[in-house]
Amino acid sequence: MIKVQLDEGRLNAINHGIALNLINIYETRDLALITTPLIEVFNVLLQTSSDIIMQVFNNKNPYPGLFRLIDHKDNQIVLLSLQSICSLLKGGLDTTEAIEQHPHYNIIDRCNGIKILYKLFKTTQTPELQDICAICIGRIYRSKEVQDKDIRQDVIAQLKNMVHDLNEWTRVASIEVLILLAQNQGKSYI
Structure with a gap:
């Protein structure tokens, strides 16, 4: 029950543009102005079922912004970016056949x-x-x-x-x- 409510909350956040706004920040904002909470929020959105992860991926394409964050000077932000990429990749694995x-x-x-x-x-x-x-x-x-x-x-x-x-x-x-x-x-x- 709680997981369903959390997933619904995440889906609402994604559908109301939070993920898209974060991705836009990752792609365009000066890296020095991007702080840990801005990537932590994205990670929280990804801590859920593969269906929601795939929706984030399919509709928003976060990879360019997340890969850009790897150049950040703060290792914590780099780590969180990698964790997001890793979660998205896992979502892709979980929703397709192993031979694909x-x-x-x-x-x-x-x-x-x-x-x-x-x-x-x-x-x-x-x-x-x-x-x-x-x-x-x-x-x-x-x-x-x-x-x-x-x-x-x-x-x-x-x-x-x-x-x-x-x-x-x-x-x-x-x-x-x-x-x-x-x-x-x-x-x-x-």
Whole structure:
């Protein structure tokens, strides 16, 4: 009952333009003026069923703004942006067949999302950011060949290390992503 009410509240917030206004802020506002609460609100909207996540994605296309936030100087905002991206990607996985390419792949590719994630993966000194980047990249490549050898090797090595992580979410997500990548037909990665 409470979950249904929360989902209805989130859906009302999305339908009344909150998500669209936040996305507009992420895409246009000076990064220095974007604060943690502005991305926390978006994360709260995504903490729900896949149907609502897909509605946010299908109607609003938040990826360009979220990828832009990865350049923010505040690591907390970068982390929250990555968590939002990760949630959206999970929503895409949950609403399509495992043999299908991730439904968001083309949109992410058009805004150079994979390159942005991989660059952060390679340059960050923060293990949590690196872990989430690896999970995002792995989710994006469900049923899609990872053509870039460096991305493939680096991300799979990171995911393999993460299966022993003390954090349960990190451990479970890395195993799920390794399974997705192992199912890529004719592509022996793992």
